[in-house]
Amino acid sequence: MTKIFIVIYTTYTHIYQLALEVKKGVESDPEAEVELFQVPETLPQEVLTKMHAPPKPDIPIITAAKLAEADGFLFGFPTRFGTLPAQFQSFLDSTGQLWSTGALKRKFGGFFFSTSGQHGGQETTAFTSVTYFAHHGVNFVPLSTGLPYQGETSEVIGGSFWGSGTITGSDASRPISEKEKEVARVQGKEFVEIVGTYVRGTKVSIVNDEISVDNNNNYTNNDVSTTTQDARTRSIKKEKNEKKKKRFWICCKSDSFLDD
Numbered sequence: 001m002t003k004i005f006i007v008i009y010t011t012y013t014h015i016y017q018l019a020l021e022v023k024k025g026v027e028s029d030p031e032a033e034v035e036l037f038q039v040p041e042t043l044p045q046e047v048l049t050k051m052h053a054p055p056k057p058d059i060p061i062i063t064a065a066k067l068a069e070a071d072g073f074l075f076g077f078p079t080r081f082g083t084l085p086a087q088f089q090s091f092l093d094s095t096g097q098l099w100s101t102g103a104l105k106r107k108f109g110g111f112f113f114s115t116s117g118q119h120g121g122q123e124t125t126a127f128t129s130v131t132y133f134a135h136h137g138v139n140f141v142p143l144s145t146g147l148p149y150q151g152e153t154s155e156v157i158g159g160s161f162w163g164s165g166t167i168t169g170s171d172a173s174r175p176i177s178e179k180e181k182e183v184a185r186v187q188g189k190e191f192v193e194i195v196g197t198y199v200r201g202t203k204v205s206i207v208n209d210e211i212s213v214d215n216n217n218n219y220t221n222n223d224v225s226t227t228t229q230d231a232r233t234r235s236i237k238k239e240k241n242e243k244k245k246k247r248f249w250i251c252c253k254s255d256s257f258l259d260d
């Protein structure tokens with residue numbers, strides 16, 4: 001299974017609705033296991049009431065430690081002054097222990113956004129958030145290969161190569177458009193394809209050929225070479241294994257590799 005977490009912050013629910021579309025895209029992979037979470041709110045209810053914020057979506061609140069369970073995570077947030085909201089920063093700032101233990105290394109991450117305006121900063125939000133991934137050793141997955149509508153000018157469409165998105169209008173009254181929903185689903189689908197390929201690849205264990213590959217991509221030669229083993233046999237085996245290792249990196253697909 002490929003475990004994907006979608007983690008959001010939302011005030012007016014646009015990001016929640018976009019997350020539901022991203023989730024549908026991830027679920028297109030039958031081997032995917034996807035869970036939706038939100039980060040803790042940091043504003044008091046009194047302030048949220050003054051902001052006319054509706055109730056929070058009915059989804060669990062994530063803890064920093066939980067992140068380590070996923071193979072990949074997609075973070076969704078509304079832009080605040082051209083960057084990510086304090087609520088999400090506060091959550092990410094609580095991941096220091098995960099950083100110190102390297103718990104998120106070699107995982108995958110991506111973003112999706114909402115802004116009130118077309119030029120409100122969806123790209124700067126991604127640009128300023130990607131540092132968290134870099135420091136944690138998380139591989140950033142952009143939305144690039146399958147970005148539909150990238151050149152369309154007939155209507156306002158959120159999202160970019162950095163991730164899917166929606167434009168809410170100044171009073172947050174604009175619903176997510178069908179095209180924005182479609183792009184969000186494409187992002188979920190593309191993301192799980194990439195993460196899934198990696199997860200399956202790292203779980204290859206070539207028992208018969210005496211090579212194991214663990215989740216950290218370390219190769220182990222299980223050949224218990226004893227002093228009685230003929231040196232020539234060992235050398236031929238070593239050569240064969242080297243070839244296998246090279247081919248593993250080329251095809252990187254467990255099933256085609258094991259078919260040989």
Ligand SMILES: Cc1cc2nc3c(=O)[nH]c(=O)nc-3n(C[C@H](O)[C@H](O)[C@H](O)COP(=O)(O)O)c2cc1C
Binds near residue numbers: 010011172
């Ligand atoms: C303090 C604050 C700062 C904001 N900054 C921006 C901004 O820089 N650019 C922008 O287009 N919208 C900005 N907005 C609007 C939000 O991005 C918009 O309300 C949000 O995308 C709606 O998403 P949600 O329904 O998931 O909360 C800001 C809103 C607040 C409350």
